[in-house]
């Protein structure tokens with residue numbers, strides 16, 4: 001019999017511990033180091049992301065679960081600081097990550113200028129520039145879903161669907177028979193457009209997200225009905241319906257629902273503006289990747305009905321078009337990023353519409369602590385945007401059911417599908433209360449070893 005090498009496995013967590021951003025988890029297997037994600041921490045000044053709690057020159061490979069910036073945003077920094085390996089991801093993730101990283105350069109430049117203006121002694125240099133992004137992209141290696149790729153000696157990688165956004169995956173790493181599975185960001189079942197999450201068949205060690213580890217979502221149908229209600233409200237009362245939206249994932253999902261209600265003539269048809277060059281590019285990338293679509297969406301496309309297009313839907317790419325929407329008086333629905341209002345065109349819309357009683361600001365996704373979006377959702381009476389005091393008189397609403405994350409019940413069902421209980425489950429990617437409650441729930445109701453790991457502590461893992 002062939003002797004098994006003891007790989008001397010260990011794992012440490014360098015982000016997204018008791019918080020939802022900055023995903024970065026380091027697996028060591030003997031002399032090899034594999035990094036799962038390398039995301040930006042959001043809700044803090046951008047330049048604070050320069051601090052990386054491990055040495056990038058010691059990393060051999062990066063495995064990227066999906067394109068969102070809180071999972072991918074610090075990858076160019078790794079290359080800047082001497083990382084020379086490959087970044088493995090799905091083909092759709094590679095296409096999306098390009099536009100997200102280039103956008104991060106823009107945000108970083110604005111942030112650096114802002115910090116300088118405020119008199120703080122920080123460097124005017126952004127985290128990285130366009131050249132760093134293009135250089136990083138040269139090292140991306142795509143692995144389609146369900147293919148097995150040998151990424152290092154004794155290390156195989158397979159991506160299975162995560163159902164979170166286009167191209168999102170749950171990386172399954174096989175170290176000579178010891179399996180470490182990572183849920184990545186796990187989507188909800190039966191979300192339109194993309195496929196449902198695949199079940200994890202086997203895992204000795206599991207890394208599970210817990211964004212909603214202590215919350216049960218209202219049904220998607222309820223969320224959809226609320227969306228109709230707010231569209232109808234501005235159509236009748238006037239004002240604008242402003243939707244701060246994650247340009248990738250949520251925007252396409254809401255376009256899909258608006259297409260449905262407009263086709264069925266459930267509401268009066270008000271113009272819908274996608275005021276985001278990035279969302280426009282992302283929507284094009286969606287249409288390039290039918291391999292990620294569910295059966296219903298494929299059927300619609302085949303019949304000639306593109307669910308991501310309808311006559312009232314208008315894309316605004318240039319600044320002039322954006323200004324026209326801003327200064328116009330017409331009732332309309334506006335989607336703009338960023339989703340947590342940390343930058344982007346949404347800020348100008350908020351300056352205009354937050355003080356307007358008739359308008360509705362509608363949040364459709366998770367708002368991390370410290371972000372402007374969170375302050376507004378939490379009921380602030382006024383906020384500061386671009387050094388202006390903005391009074392809030394508009395309606396502020398939140399629809400939770402559109403979440404791109406599974407809730408507590410779906411997460412538990414997902415874990416229950418693994419054929420044998422994992423030896424250890426690390427509960428990550430959630431604010432402290434969500435993660436701690438979820439870990440306790442897994443221990444108490446499923447008899448699973450589950451803990452919220454300590455930031456940067458190294459956990460030794462035994463081999464199978």
Ligand SMILES: [Zn+2]
Nearest residue numbers: 066068164185
């Ligand atoms: Zn995500």
